Every structure is written in structure tokens, then in C-alpha cells.
Amino acid sequence: MREITGAELVELSNRTEVKIIDIRQVDAYNGWSLRGEKRGGHIANAKSLPVKWADYIDWIEVVRHKDILPEHTLVIYGYEKADIEKAANRFLKAGYYNISLYCGFVEEWSAIDLFPMNRMARYRNLVHAQWVQDLISGKRPDGYDNEKYVIVHAHYRNRNAYLSGHIPGAIDMDTLALEAPETWNRRTPEELKESLENHGITSDTTVILYGRYMSPDKADPFP
Secondary structure, eight states, rough: OEEEOHHHHHHHHHHTTTEEEOOSSSSHHHHHOOOOOOOEEEEOOEEEOOGGGGSSSTTHHHHTTTTTTTEEEEEOOOOOOHHHHHHHHHHHTTTTTOEEEOIIIIIIIITTTTOOEEHHHHHGGGGOHHHHHHHHHHHOOTTTSOOOOOEEEEEEEEEEEHHHHHTTTTTTGGGTEETEEEEEEEHHHHHHHHHHHHHHHOOOOEEEEOOOOOOOOOTOOOO
8 A cells, every 4th residue: 555646646536447435424525624624525536435434344335335346446535644544454454455545635635726526515404413513502613604593303203212312402393293194295384384483493593403313113103
């Protein structure tokens, strides 16, 4: 394995057998600048494979699902050199032997406009945990320009999901407040307006919506 420069990576990125792998958290890949990089997002054509996934037992299945195969040439980049090396060693143990490391994403790639980058459309509508923490701590996170917000924990007839643990200050909302069980279509505009206002939500409110994954349980009538 060897470290390469941004110019070398530009050359490699034009080859079909090269797979560029972004090991940062998905929020950074989507577009958020989490380390003060000039441009948020990811190197054009890179695949997202966060380094923390390397500890999962089914890691190699995820890798193959992303069409990353041993015969490919890999270029791995991220924020920290230690994380890049960890991911590279995981690939080595899995039989991937043609690997290069790129450690200049923040200082070089994101800072030079000529180096191509992409990001998810409307990524700002998919906020990350630190963004929410900053908001409830009284700060003004990037992209928030309002004076009124409501954090909503959504569930379907399962308020225990909310009561057993939720983001501080969040309210809960049963999805039945928005859809009619007789037809499973959304309620009328008048009903929706009344329901949202009952939850403290008006047209000028910033709404941060989240849910809680709970493994289906056959004993639970509403998993």
C-alpha cells in the first residue's frame, strides 16, 4: 500500500477498474462539512463505506453488494490516516491486494475547485446527530435560520417507543394523526392543519422528524 497525491487520484479515477472508497461517516459523504473542509460532499464516483462498518460480521457482504471486488484497484480516503489504514488492513485480510491511500481530502481535494466532487441533492434536509445536539443546546447549526422548531418522534400506535427513550425536548406523534386507518390515505387538509397545530406545528415551524427502529416482534400487534 502507498499514499498517493490528488493529481495521481485524478488520473486513477478515469480508469474503470478503480474503486474510490470514502470511509467517513455517511453525513460527510452526503454533503455536510464536518471537519471544516471548504467543500462538503465526496470525491466524484466514490462509494460510501464508513470505517465503523469494518467491525460488522457481514462487512464483506456489504462490500460485495457495492460491487467492490478483489480484482479492482482500491483508493481509500477519509478524515483520519489511522482510520484509512484500518480500512485498508481490513481489505487486505479479505484478499484485496491492490490498495492505495489518499490522506489529503480536507487540505487538498476539497480545497481545490478543479478536483471533482459530488453531494446528495437537498442533503441539508437530512440533518445529523451533532446538528440536532447543537440545536437543542441553543446554538444555530448550519442551515437553521428560524426561531421556532419542533422535534417530532414519529411512531405508529406505539407510544412506548417514545416513552422508553427519546431526544430531549421531543414530542411524539402517532402517524394516525396524519392518515385515516379506514383507507390509509392522508387526512383532509383541514384535519391535517388541526392535528399539526395541536402538536405545536404551524407553517413557520422548522420540524425535525425522526423515528426509532425497533426489531419486529411477532408478539407485538404493532411492531
